[in-house]
Amino acid sequence: MAGSGKAHLRNGDDILLQVEDLHMEFPAGGGRTVFAVSGISFDIARGETLGLVGESGCGKSTTGKAVLQLPPPTRGAVKLDGEDLTSLDPKSMRKKRTGIQMIFQDPISSLNPRRAVGEVVAEPLAVWGPKDQDQQWSKVAEMLDAVGIDPDVARYKYPHEFSGGQCQRISIARALVMEPELIICDEPVSALDVSVQAQILNLLEDLKVKYGLTLVFIAHDLAVVKNISDRVAVMYLGKMCELSGSDELYENPAHPYTALLLDSLPVPDPTVDLHTEVAVEGELPSPLAPPSGCRFRTRCDRVQDLCAQQEPQMRRINDAHYVACHFPLVDADEVEVAIA
Amino acid sequence: MTDMSTTTRDHAGEAGQALLVVEDLKTHFEVPAGMVKAVDGVSFTLEKGKTLGVVGESGSGKTVLSRSVMGLNVAPNTHTTGSVIYDGEQMVGKTPKKMKEYWGEEMAMVFQDPMTSLNPVVKIGRQLTEHVRQHHNVSKSEARDIGIELLRSVRIPEPESRIDNYPHEMSGGMRQRVCIAIALACSPKVLFADEPTTALDVTVQHQILNLLATQQRERHMTMILVTHDLGVVAGRSDEIAVMYAGRIVEKAPTATLFAGMRHPYTQGLLNSIPKTDQPSHTRLSAIVGRPPDLINPPAGCKFAPRCPYAQERCHEEEPQLVNAVAVGHQFACHIPVGSPESDAAFQRNLEAGRPQTLAAAGRLLATEELVD
Incomplete structure (x- = not known):
């Protein structure tokens, strides 16, 4: 991996979001640059859920925020319904953002502790929605009800009076009041207990159907991502x-990194072999000086000379399965076909 | 580290002996609203060299339990009663000054958040050797050597230069390794790991859990691994205690527990974990609601308000821990999972449209669920 290329992009009318060759770089002082995202391309069809997985520091959150132009990417295009968001002036972008909402990781700190829940959820409407208070409240009440929070009880309560799971439900209600087409969920369940996590995942699935949502689901837990996603990057x-596609990815991981992530997952079954000493040592290299060629090569157990010299490009290995690796974990004849 | 463990401490001895015997331990906190019964009558016995997994949601009392066993709950509003016998000695009632002899030397703890459990303005070398300098008469340079050796034992690359780092110069995984090294510094006999990997990535989690397992084996340590994730303890504990509302509701050797769990809460925790061998969009069977208020807990079984199997009796009469058929397996439930009564109860609740039961069957729309 650690690859570029756009072979995996699809064409069609039902593509809601298309991100092409996205680069995000930040100055790090001393003339150095953090290469947070370097050439990511993906697309999402209407009504689809795309999972983005990877370790902390892999740029998955930065990618999610770059879609919202927060901040605008260094290079690359972000097309929503065919319209390139990077070319919009700030005023039109601000308007456009109402259709893309975000849910954050920490449900407690993403709600203003000094505002009552009724106000927190109504805030997007106060800016963009009807000016009439009653109309605003009926919309807020509808959304709170949809996420399983009793609107009349919650209206004048403050975030600290709710548990983490309930705060996350409130954040979801806040994202929903603008009736967005696309919601970017940035690790929405990683701060929650497994029992609450299941509630929130089920809730997102139900809301997706009810309101016809398209989701980008960012997380580091592969089991969670598989559960909710149609496709996984x-x-x-x-x-x-x-x-x-998520089922295919988990059955036949082709990239050594994907296989590593899958092997690291804790399995709730004591009879499963824990692969006690597999090649999971090592950590993410610094994004200030990413390795040449394939960026994963420093931790990869299949590394060859080629990996340092040439960056692998995304290529198709079957139907809708794409991998950026010189030596993917697929049958030898399949590789030959793919290389040819 | 091996040389240190032989010079300063005897090996923890043979398995089979009870190192830690906890009986009817209660930790209550006095707050303006009343008495929070965070731990309410917990008993367990832990043999030398074994690992006990303590599992439960936030607020189930698992962290307070491990802190109470270690004598770390010292605030004036805390009331700890019951008995904790460590190596033949009663720990409950010992003053913090007296407990200092045990902390680090006999028992040590690895905390959840490696970002906040290290002092940000002190170099890790000094934090690493604080215990050693406290308990043993060692010079600065000796302490430094011990520190380097400790870092090496937790597999931190280039320990000679890393020892002069500040915590912010390290990644989360590295910092957790440092925290483990600090806990291991005086070769404790019992290691408490309180959610040691919750704040970490899966790959790093795997590394840290492996590290803990290796260190435990090499040092013959006894370990208490506290977590909310049954997946974490499944392959890494000898015995599991599931806690709910300050009590143990089910306890069994790990293999026995997974082969036949009897408590609906244990089953609920396991079923709510998404699994990679299920196809995507598999509906998760959720436990509705949240843990009870520990000041005024519900009458009867404390899990009954969330339980898919609950019947009238469960709301009135609190079940006590009873022995199951398998050796060492105990559970506290009137209608244990896997009995004909529980199937009938589930069916009855399902037909009555009890939301808890519908959710467990994956039939409740989350948008229709109203949380209190």
Whole structure:
């Protein structure tokens, strides 16, 4: 992985969001640059859920925020319904953002502690919605009800009076009041207990059907991502490794990094072998000086000379399964076909 | 580290002996609203060299339990009663000054958040050797050597230069390794790991859990692994205690527990974990609601308000821990999972449209669920 290329992009009318060759770089002082995202391309069809997985620091959150132009990407295009968001002036972008909402990781700190829940959820409407208070409240009440919070009880309560799971429901209600087409969920369940996590995942699935939502679901837990996603993109150090339908990806991981992530998952079954000493040592290299060629090569157990010299490009290995690796974990004849 | 463990401490001895015997331990906190019964009558016995997994949601009392066993709950509003016998000695009632002899030397703890459990303005070398300098008469340079050795034992690359780092110069995984090294510094006999990997990535989590397992084996340590994720303890504990509302509701050797769990809460925790061998969009069977208020807990079984199997009796009469058929397996439930009564109760609740039961069957729309 650690690859670029656009072989995996689709054409068609039902594509809601298309991100092409997205680069995000930040100055790091001393003339250095953090290469947070380096050439990511993906697309999402209407009504689809795309999972973005990877370790902390792989650029998955930065990618999610770049879609919202927060901040605008260094290079690359972000097309929503065919319209390139990077070319919009700030005023039109602000208007456009109402259709893309975000849910954050920490449900407690993403709600203003000094505002009552009724106000927190109504705030987007106060800016863009009807000016009439009653109309605003009826919309807010509808959304709170939809996420399983009793609107009349919650209206004048403050975020600290709710548990983490309930705060996350409130954040979801706030994202929903603008009736967005696309919601970017940035690790929405990683701060929650497994029992609450299941509630929130089920809730997102139900809301998706009810309101016809398209979701980008960012997380580091592969089991969670598989559960909710139609397609999954694996990221590593600002690059994309692998992209596939979720069932296919988990059954036949082709990228060594995907396989590593899957092997690291704790399995709730004591009879499963823990692969006690597999090649999971090592950490993410610094994005200030990413390795040449394939960015994963420093931790990869299949590394060859080629990996340092040439960056692998995304290529198709079957139907809708794409991988950016010189030596993917697929049958030898399949590789030959793919290389040919 | 091996040389240190032989010079300063005897090996923890043979398995089979009870190192830690906890009986009817209660930790209550006095707050303006009343008495929070965070731990309310917990008993367990832990043999030398074994690992006990303590599992439960936030607020189930698992962290307070491990802190109470270690004698770390010292605030004036805390009331700890019951008995904690460590190596033949009663720990409950010992003053913090007296407990200092045990902290680090006999028992040590790895905390959840490696970002906040290290002092940000002190170099890790000094934090690493604080215990050693406290308990043993060692010079600065000796302490430094011990520190380097400790960092090496937790597999931190280039320990000679890393020892002069500040915590912010390290990644989360590295910092957790440092926290483990600090806990191991005086070769404790019992290691408490309180959600040691919750704040970390899966790959790093795997590394840290492996590290803990290796260190435990090499040092013959006894370990208490506290977590909310049954997946974390499944392959890494000898015994599991599931806590709910300050009590143990089910306890069994790990293999026995997974082969036949009897408590609906244990089953609920396991079922709510998404699994990679299920196809995507598999509906998760959720436990509705949240843990009870520990000041005024519900009458009867404390899990009954969330339980898919609950019947009238469960709301009135609190079940006590009873022995199951398998050796060492105990559970506290009137209608244990896997019995004909529980199937009938589930069916009855399902027909009555009880939301808790519908959710467990994956039939409740989350948008229709109203949380209190």
